[in-house]
Amino acid sequence: QVQLQEPGPRLVKPSETLSLTCTVSGGSISSYYWTWIRQPPGKGLEWIGCVSTTGSTIYNPSLKSRVTVSLETSKNQFSLEVTSVTSADTALYYCARGRHWFDPWGQGTLVTVSS
Amino acid sequence: SALTQPASVSGSPGQSITISCTGTSSDVGGYHYVSWYQQHPGKAPKLMIYDVDNRPSGVSSRFSGSKSGNTASLSISGLQAEDEADYYCNSYASSRTVVFGGGTKLTVL
Numbered sequence: 001q002v003q004l005q006e007p008g009p010r011l012v013k014p015s016e017t018l019s020l021t022c023t024v025s026g027g028s029i030s031s032y033y034w035t036w037i038r039q040p041p042g043k044g045l046e047w048i049g050c051v052s053t054t055g056s057t058i059y060n061p062s063l064k065s066r067v068t069v070s071l072e073t074s075k076n077q078f079s080l081e082v083t084s085v086t087s088a089d090t091a092l093y094y095c096a097r098g099r100h101w102f103d104p105w106g107q108g109t110l111v112t113v114s115s
Numbered sequence: 116s117a118l119t120q121p122a123s124v125s126g127s128p129g130q131s132i133t134i135s136c137t138g139t140s141s142d143v144g145g146y147h148y149v150s151w152y153q154q155h156p157g158k159a160p161k162l163m164i165y166d167v168d169n170r171p172s173g174v175s176s177r178f179s180g181s182k183s184g185n186t187a188s189l190s191i192s193g194l195q196a197e198d199e200a201d202y203y204c205n206s207y208a209s210s211r212t213v214v215f216g217g218g219t220k221l222t223v224l
Contacts, residue, residue, distance in 0.1 A: 045203050047213040058211050094159060100207040101150035103162035103171060
């Protein structure tokens, strides 16, 4: 079955750019929407944005100016970039398959923003 | 804005509980696109219900979903110790985005 794999924990300095890649195995990325969701420590889930198989994107309005989600079809991967990060961006970042319901999920990557 | 869920609910083994998820006509009330997730500590969320009342393969029939107006609900019957977890709802919204609830901690007494 389809599995999503995320990288290990990341430490990013304030004002820098956070970059994550999710690798899809067991199925083609050329179907479905692909989504990023984050969860600050001890808090709830926040939808970040998604990319379709055509490369079209939709973002959370609260993050839209700083976020890019892209598809790398040849590598069966999709990526997230968040620019100008602050401590408020410290969270567990999940990749997931789907447009308005999500299954499966990656295991999550802890991103810590600190100097 | 985030969907509204109770911060916590509890029940004894064997009992039934219901978790509510309240939104607006621009999200929960406007679409048949509400889903529910179970999250155990240190684990990724797991899809339990999609499109209001559909159960993915492998999810126990003790879990069911429904919706009335702007409020969706997740019901769990025959409560078991393993059901103790955090539960999140989400809905498609009119802005083509997705919004999550704040989460509900279920305690099995």
